Amino acid sequence: MSSGDASQAVAVLAGLELLTAVLLAWRGPASSPRGPLAVQGFALAGLVAVIGVAEGEPVLWLVALLVAVLKGVVLPTLVVRRPGRTARPDPARAAVARPVVRPAVVRGRSRVPLLLGAAGLVVVAYLAARPVARVVTGATGQALPVGFALVLVGFALLATGRRSQSQLVGFLVLDNGIATTAFLATGGVPLVVELGVSLDVLLVVLVLQVLGSRIDTAFGAGAPGGTDLDQLRELHD
């Protein structure tokens, strides 16, 4: 693979990551984040594989496989899984508990500010990454701003998400951004490091998912995506 092909492939995959990040910001409250997240994970894995081929390091193939399985399959599946739905609350307690009144329709907020904000963040990322991209040599430096942009958009999603699921999605986009930056800036991360980081992320998502389902059970939310922040504003017994 020539360096021109490699940089073209890196550009396509980085563009795909950016596009899925925007789609995740664009997504309505009822649509599942699984598809875009999986595409983003596979694009990241593809990026690692391309870097592996370009740098001639077979270890990166293992890393790419790990990333594809974890970020392309496991984590997106975990995010959309709702353990709260199967774990029924104790019937004795449920009979006593006051029924929680909640809106029948999922209220969608306008995502225009978030979308425009994401566009602005991409520009900020481009400006912020310029000094770093100048230092990085090879085919990967030019796509480095995409990693920064993913980090910033992930933070925005994390900060503005009103449901546990959308906050988790923001966290995963943030993590993908960090991973993208790491791979593009250093030309590949050692297997041990990537393994440690992946296990950390997996553990965090599992813990947050359990926590989210506990909150759902306690507050009786049935809306897709978990309990809304509005339902946590006042005290419940």
Next chain:
Amino acid sequence: MSGEVRVVVAVVLQTVVVVVAAPFLVGVLRQVRARWEGRVGQGLLQPWRDLVKLARKEPLQANGSTVVAWVAPVVVLGSGLLLAALVPTVTTAGPARLPADLFVVVSVLLVGTVALGLLGLDAGSAFGGMGSSRHLTIAALVEPTVLLAVYALSVPVGSTALGPIVEGRLADPGRVVAPAGVLAVVALAIAVVAETARIPVDNPSTHLELTMVHEAMVLESSGRDLAAVELGSWLRLSVLLALVANLVVPWGVATAGDGPGLPALAVGVVAVVVKTAVSGVLLATAEVFMAKLRLFRVPELLTGSFVLAFLAVTGSYVIG
């Protein structure tokens, strides 16, 4: 034949082809939709028959309508014809005096949009005003997207004229799949759907007063005026659809040089008719499976397409 004459011949041929084919394209869209819905359909010729019927009738004006009611249909038709001449559909050759520049094309589009909006307001009827207000709101959100998307496409070529952009994609097919190019074409496609009043922004076949946008504005027109407005809108639909088709699949278009010869033009005509018909079938099929968006959701869709165009511009500097 000198180069100058050849270019003129090519542009005239292109305009004639678009004018003849535009009602057929609308017929294809309606027929495909009818077949998907299990109806027989009215046939591909029906839009042409409607046009001929309307053109023979004397236009009636509402009480209190002004000169705008006479002028606006002509302006709508004129802007459609000018678009057909300027935008590279059959050939990328264009008149040197009036280049198919990004800003020229967008302003010609906008002239037609504003004329249609004024036509809806002129008679003072409630529905016309509602339609005009919605139409102009959508136009104000769409035009920046069109500008940005075409600008993103123009960055790798170094020219904002549409002809060289299409030629550049023909010469270097790698650009067709480059991320910035894909983002820009997707943004442009959404903008075109909004600009031409198709589902999910507007329903072209509705006559439900509370939801219609385009139909509300032409309610007061009749006879020849209605024929002019309809043909103008159809021209705009066909030209924009053909432009998107030419950007995605640039092969077959007659390139400029010093003026394309007749064989190249013949290939160009066949290619653009096939491409536009295929994209029309795809558009109509996609529409069958979609519902019209609520009006308050439309800005969200258009902001999304604006952000895609914006990313395409930044991306064309960052990731090529």
